[in-house]
Amino acid sequence: MTAVRPPPWRATVLTLFPDAFPGPLGLSLAGRALERGDWGLETVDIRDFSLDRHRTVDDAPLGGGAGMVMRPDVVDAALESVAGRPGPLLYLSPRGRLLNQALARELAAGPGIRLLCGRYEGVDQRVLEARAVEEVSVGDYVLSGGEMAALVLLDTVVRLLPGVMGNEESAAEESFESGLLEYPLYTRPADWQGHKVPEVLLSGHHAHIRQWRRERAEELTKARRPDLWARYIEGTADPAKAGDENGT
Ligand code: ADE
Numbered sequence: 610m611t612a613v614r615p616p617p618w619r620a621t622v623l624t625l626f627p628d629a630f631p632g633p634l635g636l637s638l639a640g641r642a643l644e645r646g647d648w649g650l651e652t653v654d655i656r657d658f659s660l661d662r663h664r665t666v667d668d669a670p671l672g673g674g675a676g677m678v679m680r681p682d683v684v685d686a687a688l689e690s691v692a693g694r695p696g697p698l699l700y701l702s703p704r705g706r707l708l709n710q711a712l713a714r715e716l717a718a719g720p721g722i723r724l725l726c727g728r729y730e731g732v733d734q735r736v737l738e739a740r741a742v743e744e745v746s747v748g749d750y751v752l753s754g755g756e757m758a759a760l761v762l763l764d765t766v767v768r769l770l771p772g773v774m775g776n777e778e779s780a781a782e783e784s785f786e787s788g789l790l791e792y793p794l795y796t797r798p799a800d801w802q803g804h805k806v807p808e809v810l811l812s813g814h815h816a817h818i819r820q821w822r823r824e825r826a827e828e829l830t831k832a833r834r835p836d837l838w839a840r841y842i843e844g845t846a847d848p849a850k851a852g853d854e855n856g857t
Pocket residue numbers: 701702703745746747748749750751752753754755758
């Protein structure tokens with residue numbers, strides 16, 4: 610009997626700049642996984658859906674103001690063309706739900722995603738509502754377009770897909786997976802210009818090393834991210850919430 614492989618996780622990106630993809634996702638582990646077919650990436654050029662010979666995709670904001678707005682009819686036609694592709698339809702926007710590790714895991718567990726990248730001032734509100742588009746932000750700052758945000762989102766998700774990261778264990782140890790920032794890392798030489806690595810890491814005593822790392826992770830989180838620390842304390846105090854990391 611031949612094994613039936615499920616279709617790979619698939620990203621569909623609607624953009625005015627398809628050349629921005631795969632960009633850095635074509636490199637290293639994600640790039641090799643893409644070549645192997647462990648995940649798929651398709652770009653759709655929104656400009657192909659313009660309705661005039663000048664290939665216009667934008668117009669001035671009604672009510673006045675700076676910049677241009679992406680037209681609802683053009684964006685709608687582009688979205689219609691990907692109606693059959695798997696996964697939620699997400700628009701990258703600083704107004705959206707903040708990306709975190711929990712959202713990345715949620716998206717990695719699904720069949721794929723469809724990403725709408727805006728340019729100019731943004732996309733006409735009506736098409737976002739008519740198509741029930743969900744908005745996702747990669748942070749509280751403004752990028753010049755959705756492409757770099759889409760690359761960030763894709764990177765966080767793709768590295769969680771089975772087979773993409775060589776060492777599955779390292780993913781579990783990282784910042785945020787436990788609700789804590791990651792402990793400091795060291796490699797050889799053990800003495801670099803007189804700066805020595807912490808003795809415990811050379812001891813070979815795994816329980817001590819684990820404890821040391823947890824203490825450093827807690828210290829760092831407390832000092833740098835009191836918001837994460839508060840949630841971590843809450844989670845560990847309540848057994849029902851243990852293991853629930855910095856979700857929304
Ligand atoms: N587009 C512009 N800024 C953005 C941000 N911070 N997150 C997602 N998409 C964006």
